[in-house]
Amino acid sequence: xxxxxTIAAKELRSAFVSPIAYVVLTGFMxxxxxxxxxxxxxxxxxxxxxxxxRNPEIQMRLNLNELVVAPLLGNLSVVLIxxxxxxxxxxxxxxxxxxxxxxxxxxxxxxxxIVAGKFLGVVAFLIIMLSLTAVYPAILLIYxxxxxxxxxxxxxxxxxxxxxxxTVGLLTSSFTDNQIVAAVSCLIILxxxxxxxxxxxxxxxxxAAVLKYLSLTEHFSEMVKGVIETKDxxxxxxxxxxxxxxxxxxxxxxxxx
Amino acid sequence: MIEVxxxxxxxGELTAISNxxxxxxxGQILGFLGPNGAGKTTTMRIITGYxxxxxxxxxIAGYDIFEDSYECRRRIGYLxxxxxxxxxxxxxxxxxxxxxxxxxxxxxxxxxVDRVLRxxxxxxxxxxxxxxxxxxxxxxxxxxxxxxxxxxVLVLDEPTIGxxxxxxxxxxxxxxxxxxxxxxxxxxxxxxxxxQLCDKVVIINQGRIVVEDLLENLTRNTTLEQVFLxxxxxxxxxxxxxxxGQA
Numbered sequence: 001x002x003x004x005x006t007i008a009a010k011e012l013r014s015a016f017v018s019p020i021a022y023v024v025l026t027g028f029m030x031x032x033x034x035x036x037x038x039x040x041x042x043x044x045x046x047x048x049x050x051x052x053x054r055n056p057e058i059q060m061r062l063n064l065n066e067l068v069v070a071p072l073l074g075n076l077s078v079v080l081i082x083x084x085x086x087x088x089x090x091x092x093x094x095x096x097x098x099x100x101x102x103x104x105x106x107x108x109x110x111x112x113x114i115v116a117g118k119f120l121g122v123v124a125f126l127i128i129m130l131s132l133t134a135v136y137p138a139i140l141l142i143y144x145x146x147x148x149x150x151x152x153x154x155x156x157x158x159x160x161x162x163x164x165x166x167t168v169g170l171l172t173s174s175f176t177d178n179q180i181v182a183a184v185s186c187l188i189i190l191x192x193x194x195x196x197x198x199x200x201x202x203x204x205x206x207x208a209a210v211l212k213y214l215s216l217t218e219h220f221s222e223m224v225k226g227v228i229e230t231k232d233x234x235x236x237x238x239x240x241x242x243x244x245x246x247x248x249x250x251x252x253x254x255x256x257x
Numbered sequence: 258m259i260e261v262x263x264x265x266x267x268x269g270e271l272t273a274i275s276n277x278x279x280x281x282x283x284g285q286i287l288g289f290l291g292p293n294g295a296g297k298t299t300t301m302r303i304i305t306g307y308x309x310x311x312x313x314x315x316x317i318a319g320y321d322i323f324e325d326s327y328e329c330r331r332r333i334g335y336l337x338x339x340x341x342x343x344x345x346x347x348x349x350x351x352x353x354x355x356x357x358x359x360x361x362x363x364x365x366x367x368x369x370v371d372r373v374l375r376x377x378x379x380x381x382x383x384x385x386x387x388x389x390x391x392x393x394x395x396x397x398x399x400x401x402x403x404x405x406x407x408x409x410v411l412v413l414d415e416p417t418i419g420x421x422x423x424x425x426x427x428x429x430x431x432x433x434x435x436x437x438x439x440x441x442x443x444x445x446x447x448x449x450x451x452x453q454l455c456d457k458v459v460i461i462n463q464g465r466i467v468v469e470d471l472l473e474n475l476t477r478n479t480t481l482e483q484v485f486l487x488x489x490x491x492x493x494x495x496x497x498x499x500x501x502g503q504a
Contacts, residue, residue: 006357010343017345103341103402106305107358108331255309 003109007117011091012124020090021125024083028076029132035075036136039068064146069137070224073154076133077220080162081194085186087125088169089179091118092251096177105254115170115248122166130159150226157223160236161216165190167243174250190216258283258440259304259410264313266299273299274464277313281457283409286436288455288472289444292489296464297444298338301412304442305335318409331360334408336416340399344388348379348398351387352405359406373401376431378424392419400428404435411441417450429454448481462489 015021043064050059095101104114137151168189173182197215200208212218216239219232264277274296281287291297303310304317306326315322317329343351352370361369374380377397382390387398396419403411416432417425432441432454445451451458452472458481459469467488468475475484 003358006354010346010354013350014343014345098341098343099337099339100341100343102302102305102307102335102337103355104358106307106330106333106335107355108327108360109358110327254307 001113001116003113004116004120007104007109007114008120008124011118011121014090015087015121015125018090020086024086025129025132028079028083028129031079032072032076032133032136035072036068036139039071043067064140064144065150065226068140069146069151069154072136073158073224074221077158077161078194080158080165081190082187084126084162084165085169085172085183085190088122088166088173088186089183090173091122091170092174093177093179093182097179111248111251115244115251118170119167119244122170123163126159126162126166130155130162147226150224153226153228154224156228157220157232160223160233160240161220164216164236164239164243167240167247171243171247171250174247258285258318259287259442260314260316261300261304262314262316264300264303264310264315266296266303266308267311272464274461277461277464277466279459279466279469281440281442283440284437285457286432286441286443286455288451288458289442289461290446290448290451290458290485291461295461295489297461298414300461301335301337301414301442301444305333305412306330307335331406332409333412334403334406334410335412336399336403336414338414340395341402342387342395342398345386347384347386348374348390349383351398352401355402356405361406369405369407373405376404377401378427393421393424396420397424397428400431409439411435411439413441414444415446416443417445417447448485452476452481458484460485460488 043062046062046067047059050062092101095104134155137146137155140146141148141151165186169182169186172186172189173179175185176182193214193216195215195217197211197218200211200215203211213235219235222229222232259281261277261279265275266273277296277300279287289297289300302308304315304322306322306329309323315329318332320328320332322329343354346354349370352373353366356366356369357363374383377400379394379397379401382394385394387395390398396416400413400416403413411432413432417428420428429450432443435441436454443451443455455472457470458472458475460467468484472481475481
């Protein structure tokens with residue numbers, strides 16, 4: 001565990017030494033800010049229109065959670081699909097290219113410690129990244145009255161989604177010594193998981209259920225609505241565990257060849 | 258201390274090394290020679306536990322590198338051909354990191370770092386970023402990481418490459434000192450270095466050991482250059498046999 005933390009600390013530090021971290025964080029905040037500004041604008045616009053109808057019942061139905069927070073988190077999740085592969089692409093690929101992979105593998109470290117260290121490092125980065133966006137709901141909570149419960153559930157969902165993305169990124173990075181290949185293959189896998197439920201509407205009931213279950217979007221959108229269900233938690237948990245297990249096997253494979 | 262038995266490594270069809278055996282005792286510096294592509298790096302990677310052999314065994318201080326990989330890796334310091342450095346770290350941060358993953362206790366870490374900074378002549382650059390260092394300094398940082406945990410076995414792949422003459426002398430003296438109570442495997446193309454430092458010489462050619470003997474036996478009535486050329490030409494071409502008469 002100590003070794004894993006040592007590696008995690010190194011990962012986090014090297015992320016912030018390289019410009020990648022700053023570009024990713026700035027880009028994420030910039031886009032997040034743009035989404036938030038526009039969603040809020042639209043919300044204000046709707047409030048004004050309904051006010052002119054003088055119908056208090058419809059006005060009550062306008063709520064910040066549904067019209068601002070949920071779409072904001074949804075949009076951020078799409079941005080994560082593109083940014084997370086960029087964060088994780090270095091993790092193993094760069095070690096291989098720089099020859100430091102030899103240092104790690106000839107040190108008295110277990111492969112589990114190496115993978116855990118890489119994983120914790122990227123989780124710490126994602127915590128920083130997502131905490132920064134907490135400023136948007138914070139503004140809503142100060143100046144408006146959204147329900148905090150669904151916001152918390154939505155953030156939990158976004159966080160689990162980001163970690164799942166990151167484990168896929170670690171996996172693809174462990175396959176190659178080329179960062180571009182690692183990033184692109186991760187991006188493609190994530191996009192596939194995002195759209196895999198598209199044929200569900202026309203497919204048979206069994207296949208539709210399977211596709212919907214596999215889709216990241218389906219599980220995430222439930223949580224954004226404020227519904228935390230065990231099946232969604234299990235889904236994210238299994239994606240994370242499976243990807244980490246495969247990463248472990250992939251790193252270990254240097255010892256089989 | 259190091260016991261290599263019948264080591265064979267195949268990559269698919271290609272046999273990188275075949276049936277390699279040699280031993281090195283405590284206090285010995287073993288010169289590991291051979292032309293480029295002879296299988297030196299492969300052998301060293303197997304000895305250090307980076308990858309397994311197709312067949313054969315390596316024992317480090319009695320532990321099998323495959324069975325007791327962890328115990329072996331604790332006892333080995335390895336400087337690969339290109340030093341395994343993180344270019345974005347400072348020398349100090351890097352050595353602390355390596356010290357920790359090599360299992361040095363927190364209380365002893367500072368001492369260990371100070372010791373290698375001194376012995377590798379890095380006192381002036383601890384806060385410099387590794388990516389900005391000259392080749393000579395990078396090589397010395399690589400050497401420092403290999404010995405930070407005072408390993409019983411040091412495996413050094415061309416440790417003096419890229420150093421200026423004074424640094425070369427310093428590093429050679431250092432290796433000599435280090436070898437007093439440990440085993441050093443030194444791979445190099447600089448034959449005078451082997452003559453100066455090594456007690457024992459292993460020459461490998463096309464994946465096979467062509468000679469393993471004490472330096473003094475090999476160079477009794479000839480030079481190491483002649484011995485080297487003689488042995489590496491032996492199985493490649495018949496005319497090499499002529500060298501026998503000249504030597």
